[in-house]
Amino acid sequence: MSTAPDTTPGTAPGTAREPFPVVLAGARGHGRSHLVNIRRLERLGLVRLAGICELRPLDAQELDGFGEPEQSDDLGALLASTGARIAVVCTPIQTHTDLALIAARHGAHLLLEKPPAPSYAEFRRMADGVAAAGVACQIGFQSLGSHAVPAIRRLIEEGAIGELLGVGGAGAWVRDEAYFRRAPWAGRRKIGTVDVVDGALTNPLAHAVATALALAGSTRAEDVEFIETELLRANAIESDDTSCVRLLTTRGTQVSVAATLCAETSSDPYVVVHGSRGRITFWYKQDRVLLQRAGHGPEESVHGLTDLLENLVAHLADGTELLVPPEATGAFMRVVEAVRTAPDPTELPADAWHSEPGESAPRRVVHGIGGLVAASADTLSLYSELDAPWAPLTAKAVSR
Known part of the structure; x- marks a missing residue:
C-alpha cells in the first residue's frame, strides 16, 4: 500500500x-x-x-x-x-x-x-x-519491525547456512485461568455466529507465526501451498491453548510453529531457521540473533527495532516504506483461516495436565509441553509426530 x-x-x-x-x-x-x-x-x-x-x-x-x-x-x-x-x-x-x-x-x-x-x-x-x-494501513506485528528480520534474510540469501531447509517457531508461555476470563471474547472461537478465533497461534503467540513466515520469505497469501494444524486445550475454553501448525510454501519450504499457554515456565519465544550447513535462532522479543554454522564459532548479535506507529508516521511524512502492510500478512491470515475451519480443539485428558497456583488464579500445566514445543521447532514436527502420551488423541486438519 x-x-x-x-x-x-x-x-x-x-x-x-x-x-x-x-x-x-x-x-x-x-x-x-x-x-x-x-x-x-x-x-x-x-x-x-x-x-x-x-x-x-x-x-x-x-x-x-x-x-x-x-x-x-x-x-x-x-x-x-x-x-x-x-x-x-x-x-x-x-x-x-x-x-x-x-x-x-x-x-x-x-x-x-x-x-x-x-x-x-x-x-x-x-x-x-x-x-x-x-x-495507509500498518498491521501491528511489532516483531516485523526488528532490524534482525532483514539481517537474517540477507544471511539466508548469501548462503551463510547453506540451503534453506525449513523454519520452526516455538512459544511456551504461562497464562492462568483469569487470562481466559479477561474479556467476553477471550478463549472463544465464536460469539454466536461471529468468528473470534482467539487461540494460542492466532493471538498471543501470533508473532511467532508471522515472524517464521517472514524469515521464510513467504508472507503473502499466495505463498502458501497447504497447512496442517493440530489444536488442543487443557483449559475449559472453546479455543486452543496448546497447538501447532505446519505449512508448505510455494517455494517448497516447510514452516512450523508450536505454541502453548500451559507451559511449566514461561520462556522467550523464538524462531529457528534451519540450513544445510547451520542454523539461525531469533528471539524476536529481544531482537537477539544467534548464528551457528559449520567452520565458525557461534555469532550472537542484538539488533535495533523500528516502532510501527513511528514507521507509519514516516510513511505519511516522507514516503518511507511501510513495514507491515496488509498484503504482508496474507500468509498469516491463511493460518488463521486454517485454525478457524479446523475441528474444535481436542480436550486433553485429565492426566495430561495438572493445576497449580497462578499469578491471580489457578493455571493448568501440560506435562512436558516445554520440551515438545522445543522439539517441534528443532524438527519441524507436529505434536502427533513426537512422543507425547496424548499425541494419538490429536486430530490433524489439512487446509489447502
Whole structure:
C-alpha cells in the first residue's frame, strides 16, 4: 500500500511539521501500551493524542499526562470531530474489520492490531476497503519491525547456512485461568455466529507465526501451498491453548510453529531457521540473533527495532516504506483461516495436565509441553509426530 507523503497546508520542505493527530480505539488492556507509545511520540513532536474511543471513558488517572483529549464510544463521530489523520485500533479481534473501514471512510490512516481479522474473508474485506479508500494501513506485528528480520534474510540469501531447509517457531508461555476470563471474547472461537478465533497461534503467540513466515520469505497469501494444524486445550475454553501448525510454501519450504499457554515456565519465544550447513535462532522479543554454522564459532548479535506507529508516521511524512502492510500478512491470515475451519480443539485428558497456583488464579500445566514445543521447532514436527502420551488423541486438519 503506497500513499502520497503528507501535504498539510502551512508546511513546506525543510520546515517543522505539525504533529499528526491520532485517535486511539481501545485504550485499556493491551491498548495501554499504545497509549504509552503515543506519549513517547508526542514528546518527539511526531503525533498528538486527539481522541480516545472507549465504551467507558478513561478517568483522570488513566489520562495522566495527556490533558483532556476528546472521548467517545463512536469512532466515526470521534474521527469527524477531531480530524484525526491516524487511527490506532486495539479492540476485540471481531471488531477490527468494521472499525478499520470506518477509519478508512474518514480518511484516517491505520495502525491495526494483530490479528488483523478473525477470518480470511474479513481480512480481504478490510484490506480491499482500505486500499479503495486510499489510506495507509500498518498491521501491528511489532516483531516485523526488528532490524534482525532483514539481517537474517540477507544471511539466508548469501548462503551463510547453506540451503534453506525449513523454519520452526516455538512459544511456551504461562497464562492462568483469569487470562481466559479477561474479556467476553477471550478463549472463544465464536460469539454466536461471529468468528473470534482467539487461540494460542492466532493471538498471543501470533508473532511467532508471522515472524517464521517472514524469515521464510513467504508472507503473502499466495505463498502458501497447504497447512496442517493440530489444536488442543487443557483449559475449559472453546479455543486452543496448546497447538501447532505446519505449512508448505510455494517455494517448497516447510514452516512450523508450536505454541502453548500451559507451559511449566514461561520462556522467550523464538524462531529457528534451519540450513544445510547451520542454523539461525531469533528471539524476536529481544531482537537477539544467534548464528551457528559449520567452520565458525557461534555469532550472537542484538539488533535495533523500528516502532510501527513511528514507521507509519514516516510513511505519511516522507514516503518511507511501510513495514507491515496488509498484503504482508496474507500468509498469516491463511493460518488463521486454517485454525478457524479446523475441528474444535481436542480436550486433553485429565492426566495430561495438572493445576497449580497462578499469578491471580489457578493455571493448568501440560506435562512436558516445554520440551515438545522445543522439539517441534528443532524438527519441524507436529505434536502427533513426537512422543507425547496424548499425541494419538490429536486430530490433524489439512487446509489447502
